[in-house]
Amino acid sequence: MYVAVKGGEQAILNTHKLISETRRGDPEIAELTLPQISEQLGLAVDRVMAEGSVYDRQLAALALKQAQGDAMEAIFLLRAYRTTLPRIAVSEPIDTSRMAIRRRISATFKDLPGGQVLGPTYDYTHRLLDFALTAEGLERVRAVPAAEPLDQSVPRVVDLLDDEGVIQEENDDDQEEVFDLTRQPKSFPAGRDQRLQNLARADEGFLLGLAYSTTRGYGFNHPFVGELRLGEVTVEIVPEELGFPIVVAEVTVTECQMINSFRGSAEQPPQFTRGYGLTFGHNEGKAMSMSLVDRAMRARELGEDVRYPAQDEEFVLSHTDNVEANGLVTHYKLPHYVDFQAELQLVRQLRAEYEAARAAAQTREAAE
Amino acid sequence: MRSITTNYSDDGYNFAFLDEQTKRMVRRTLLKALSIPGYQVPFGGREMPLASGWGTGGIQITASVLGPNDRLKVIDQGADDTTNAVSIRRFFQTVADISVTESTEEATIIQTRHRVPEAPLTEGQILVYQVPEPEPLRKLIPRESETRKMHAYAEYGAMQVTLYENIARFGRIAKTYDYPAMINGRFLMSPSPIPKFDNPKMANNPAIQFWGAGREKRIYAVPPYTSVRSLDFDDHPFEVQTWQGCCALCGSTVSYLDEVITDDKGSRMFVCSDTDFCNTRQAQAAAQPNSAGGES
Numbered sequence: 001m002y003v004a005v006k007g008g009e010q011a012i013l014n015t016h017k018l019i020s021e022t023r024r025g026d027p028e029i030a031e032l033t034l035p036q037i038s039e040q041l042g043l044a045v046d047r048v049m050a051e052g053s054v055y056d057r058q059l060a061a062l063a064l065k066q067a068q069g070d071a072m073e074a075i076f077l078l079r080a081y082r083t084t085l086p087r088i089a090v091s092e093p094i095d096t097s098r099m100a101i102r103r104r105i106s107a108t109f110k111d112l113p114g115g116q117v118l119g120p121t122y123d124y125t126h127r128l129l130d131f132a133l134t135a136e137g138l139e140r141v142r143a144v145p146a147a148e149p150l151d152q153s154v155p156r157v158v159d160l161l162d163d164e165g166v167i168q169e170e171n172d173d174d175q176e177e178v179f180d181l182t183r184q185p186k187s188f189p190a191g192r193d194q195r196l197q198n199l200a201r202a203d204e205g206f207l208l209g210l211a212y213s214t215t216r217g218y219g220f221n222h223p224f225v226g227e228l229r230l231g232e233v234t235v236e237i238v239p240e241e242l243g244f245p246i247v248v249a250e251v252t253v254t255e256c257q258m259i260n261s262f263r264g265s266a267e268q269p270p271q272f273t274r275g276y277g278l279t280f281g282h283n284e285g286k287a288m289s290m291s292l293v294d295r296a297m298r299a300r301e302l303g304e305d306v307r308y309p310a311q312d313e314e315f316v317l318s319h320t321d322n323v324e325a326n327g328l329v330t331h332y333k334l335p336h337y338v339d340f341q342a343e344l345q346l347v348r349q350l351r352a353e354y355e356a357a358r359a360a361a362q363t364r365e366a367a368e
Numbered sequence: 369m370r371s372i373t374t375n376y377s378d379d380g381y382n383f384a385f386l387d388e389q390t391k392r393m394v395r396r397t398l399l400k401a402l403s404i405p406g407y408q409v410p411f412g413g414r415e416m417p418l419a420s421g422w423g424t425g426g427i428q429i430t431a432s433v434l435g436p437n438d439r440l441k442v443i444d445q446g447a448d449d450t451t452n453a454v455s456i457r458r459f460f461q462t463v464a465d466i467s468v469t470e471s472t473e474e475a476t477i478i479q480t481r482h483r484v485p486e487a488p489l490t491e492g493q494i495l496v497y498q499v500p501e502p503e504p505l506r507k508l509i510p511r512e513s514e515t516r517k518m519h520a521y522a523e524y525g526a527m528q529v530t531l532y533e534n535i536a537r538f539g540r541i542a543k544t545y546d547y548p549a550m551i552n553g554r555f556l557m558s559p560s561p562i563p564k565f566d567n568p569k570m571a572n573n574p575a576i577q578f579w580g581a582g583r584e585k586r587i588y589a590v591p592p593y594t595s596v597r598s599l600d601f602d603d604h605p606f607e608v609q610t611w612q613g614c615c616a617l618c619g620s621t622v623s624y625l626d627e628v629i630t631d632d633k634g635s636r637m638f639v640c641s642d643t644d645f646c647n648t649r650q651a652q653a654a655a656q657p658n659s660a661g662g663e664s
Contacts, residue, residue, distance in 0.1 A: 110445075110639075112629040124455040126462070127417035155632050163634050216501070217510030270538075308510075 023068050037061040046252070046281025047071055051322065052078025053182070053201050054085075055251050055280050072203075072322050079323050082182075089237040092245055096255050096278075097156050099231040106157045107225040108259060114154035119230060120282075157227040158257045158274065167259065167272040190313050195297055199290040200279060202320035210310040210320075211289035214296045218308040223275070223292055226259040230282055254283045258291035265303045273302060384431040385463040390414055394432035394587070398578060401589035406551025407519070408502050413585035423456055425580030426479045426498035429587065430460065433494055433578075434477060440468045441475035446483035446624065446641035453481075472644050482545075484566040486623045486645040489575035491592065497560045499581035502588065504548045504558035524556045528599060535604055544609070550597045551590055564598065565608040565624045571596035615640045618649035 024031070038045050038061040048060040052075045060078060067073035103119025106112055118124075132138060161167040179194040181201070186194070199207065214221040232252050236245040256277040264270035275295030277287035296310040309315050319325060382388070390412075397411040416424040434440065440460055444453035448470040456479060457468050469475050472487040479496045489495060505515040508526050518524070527548055534542040547564035551557045559567060560579055570577060570590055577590040590596060600606035614621045616637040623645055625638040640646035 110447075110626045110628050110641075113632050118451065123419075123422075124451055126455070126459050127419075157629075160629055160632075160634050217503075217506040220507070 023066070032065055034058060034061040034065065037064055041069075043282060044069070044071060046279075046283050047204060047286070048074045048078055050280040050283050050286060051075040051201055051203065052082065053280075054078050054082045055249070072326055076323050076326070089239070091248070092236045092238065094233045094235060094251075094253070096229065096233060096253070097159070098153055099229060099233045099253075099255075101150055101154055101229060101231040103230040104154060104227065105225070105229075106227045108227075109157065112157060112160070114151055117150065121284075154229075156229075156257065158259065161226070161259070161272065165271075168262070168268075168274060170274060186317055188314055188317075189300070190317055192294075192298070195313060195317065196276065196278075196290075196294060198317045198320060199277070199293055202290070203322035203325070204283070204286045204289070206320055206322070206325075207289040207293060208285055210296075210316065211292035213308065214292050214310045219296050219310050220304065221260055221275075221292055221295060223295070224259040225288070226257040226274075228254070228256045228284060228287065230254045230284070252281050254279050254281065254287040256284070256287035256291045258288070258295060260295050262302060267303075273298070381463045383436070383464055384434050384460070385417075386414065386428065386431045390428075391432040394428055397587045398429065398432065398589065401578065401587050402576070402591045404555070405590055405594050406555030406557040406588060408581075408586040408588045410585055411587050413582050416582065418456070418459070420583035421500055422452060423479070423481060423498040424582030425584075425587070426481070426496045426582075427456060427459070427580075428582060429496045429578050429580040430477060430479050431464070433496075434460070434464055434466060436464075436466060438466050438476045439474055440466055441470060441472065441478045441644075442468070442480075443478065443483060443485070443642075443644075444481045445626070446485070446645075447643040449643060470644050471648075482561050482563075483624065483641060484562055484569040486640070486642045487648075489573055491574040493575040495573075495575050495577045497562075497577065497579045499558070499560040499579045499586075500583070501546070501561075502558055502579065502581040502584050502586040504546075504556050519555060522554065524550075524599075527556060531599060532601070535601070541600065541604060541606075547606075548599050550599065552594050553597075555588075556599075557588060557590075557596075563609060563624055564606075567596065567598045567606070568608065611638060613638055615646060618646045618653065620646070620649060 038057045041061075041064065044064055045057055045060045048063055048071060049055055049057065051071075052060065052063070054060070059081065060074065063074035063077040063081075064071075066077060101114075101117055101119075103121060104114065104117040106116065158167060162169065175193070179191055179197065181194060181197040186198075190198075213219060215223060230252070232250050234247045235249040235251055237248050238245045254277075258275040258277070259272045260275060262268075262271060262273040273295060275291035275293075275298075277290030277292075277294065279286045279290065293310050293316060296308075297313045297316060299306050299311040300313075304311070306312055384391070386394070393412055397409050401407065401409045413425065413428065416427055418424055418427060430440070440457070441448065442453045442457040442460075444450040444456075447453065448457075460466060461468060472478065472485040472489070475493065477494045477496065478485065478489075479498065481498045484495065503512070503515055505518055505524075505527065508530060509515055509518070518526070531541050531543070534540065543564065545563045546558055546561045547567050549557055549559055549567055549570065557579075559570060572593050572595065573590070574592050576592055579588045581587070598606040609624070611621075611625050613625075615623060615625055617639050620640055623640045623642055626641040627636050627638055629636055640649075
């Protein structure tokens with residue numbers, strides 16, 4: 001005889017023990033340390049910091065360790081922790097033209113002031129498994145530094161085009177208050193500040209798919225990477241009592257400025273348009289996807305038809321946050337006894353009526 | 369001979385990476401593509417150790433036609449020394465141990481992204497284009513199920529209308545690269561994002577031209593001496609890009625030029641995008657000092 005499930009509390013406590021055991025794996029194998037994760041799984045840490053929107057390598061490493069490497073779970077942990085933090089200040093806008101550059105490429109100009117800096121990238125590796133990595137403690141070859149350091153300030157490629165007027169001008173329109181997605185509910189139509197914030201926290205994989213769709217015909221993008229740069233920037237705040245900016249942190253960011261063609265409209269002369277992407281950490285795919293989807297969502301502002309998912313800001317903004325998406329999708333694992341019972345009852349009733357009607361019809365036919 | 373001799377060979381892989389069955393499958397696709405010029409033949413594209421969209425279609429074709437005696441040239445944007453060209457060339461040196469060259473003339477196979485070499489090609493040479501987007505109609509109708517029907521019925525009015533709309537709006541056809549072309553009077557083809565400057569070079573070319581789209585798993589071809597007509601109108605005939613000046617390095621006025629920014633103030637110069645063409649001209653000019661900079 002089936003006995004209705006009781007004693008959920010005990011079962012839950014046991015799942016905690018089980019997950020802890022599974023997480024640890026074979027106790028014979030040495031346990032991962034947080035510095036190991038933060039140093040050797042750096043890109044995973046960067047993704048968790050970006051989508052968790054907390055810049056803290058140590059916490060992101062902890063989240064990854066706790067989540068057994070599941071990025072989405074780790075992002076969730078970090079977001080939940082973030083809620084508990086007080087807001088001390090709002091920083092000055094970071095100045096990426098003063099970035100300490102580690103990587104900087106442009107796909108639009110062959111050579112340019114500051115040069116192409118390949119930096120650390122998988123782009124030109126052949127994706128062949130490096131079996132040497134199965135061994136531990138191998139001596140690795142070291143990169144040879146250039147004879148001369150890079151310039152302190154490397155101009156942004158898009159600014160060079162900007163001087164010529166062939167690219168759409170971009171400014172903040174003296175906007176004092178920036179929309180804060182973490183404190184205010186979404187609202188439509190959304191300003192670009194709201195859209196960019198959403199994209200910065202958006203799920204990397206989904207955003208990549210949306211970005212891909214815009215270049216495969218479900219959008220009118222033909223993107224050119226004006227510039228992609230990676231490096232360290234300082235974060236400054238202006239404390240009220242001081243009245244001048246002081247540096248409070250240095251963060252790694254990836255920035256992408258995508259150039260798209262635009263043929264002009266009745267109000268605007270022909271020119272290039274921009275898409276913008278910025279993420280914490282080293283996160284090129286994300287920054288590029290972000291700039292493609294940003295451009296796609298500017299369709300309305302540029303007088304283009306909104307025909308495809310990536311151009312539809314309500315579609316994009318409502319579905320790109322993986323903490324929200326994951327929450328609703330996984331909630332279907334929760335008990336739905338009550339509402340299912342209601343549906344079941346209705347289906348039974350409708351079926352009974354359907355059968356009765358059919359039987360009546362057959363009787364009529366037989367009688368005729 | 370300007371070949372690059374560094375040996376990177378790795379014996380752990382089959383010659384040219386792909387296994388023989390796969391190469392045979394690709395070759396059959398290539399034969400079909402040659403038989404129906406401009407038609408996109410689907411093929412069982414494989415995962416390659418390079419990101420999809422970075423030239424895997426071209427690499428699969430090159431790997432399938434490459435023999436031990438071939439001399440391979442790889443260019444990206446016309447240049448032999450750009451990062452992707454260097455990377456792909458190194459790949460074939462690693463897995464095929466063939467000789468490579470920067471000279472258009474000496475190469476038997478040229479894999480290219482975004483350019484047709486300036487120097488004329490000859491019979492026996494194979495030009496392999498990397499294709500990011502094989503479907504010329506996709507920007508008009510994103511659905512494959514529809515575009516394949518349009519090709520079957522040779523229903524290309526929509527493309528002609530798009531070009532007409534350009535003229536109505538801008539007074540000219542505003543398509544500057546990936547300019548659609550009718551192959552052998554039957555199939556509309558995307559020439560891959562080569563500048564329209566290069567479209568005329570595809571026509572009646574003595575070399576075999578293959579296009580490989582790895583991500584989209586399509587191969588198409590233009591056989592030697594086949595007609596390639598860039599779409600246009602009687603009163604708005606097809607025309608190619610021109611520049612006011614000449615190449616700052618070799619003085620050419622007949623090649624496709626790249627813009628190079630030279631300082632923070634936005635100063636620019638123009639140089640040939642085809643590095644082999646430019647270097648050859650510079651070498652010739654150096655050998656004949658009296659005619660330096662002149663147009664031959």
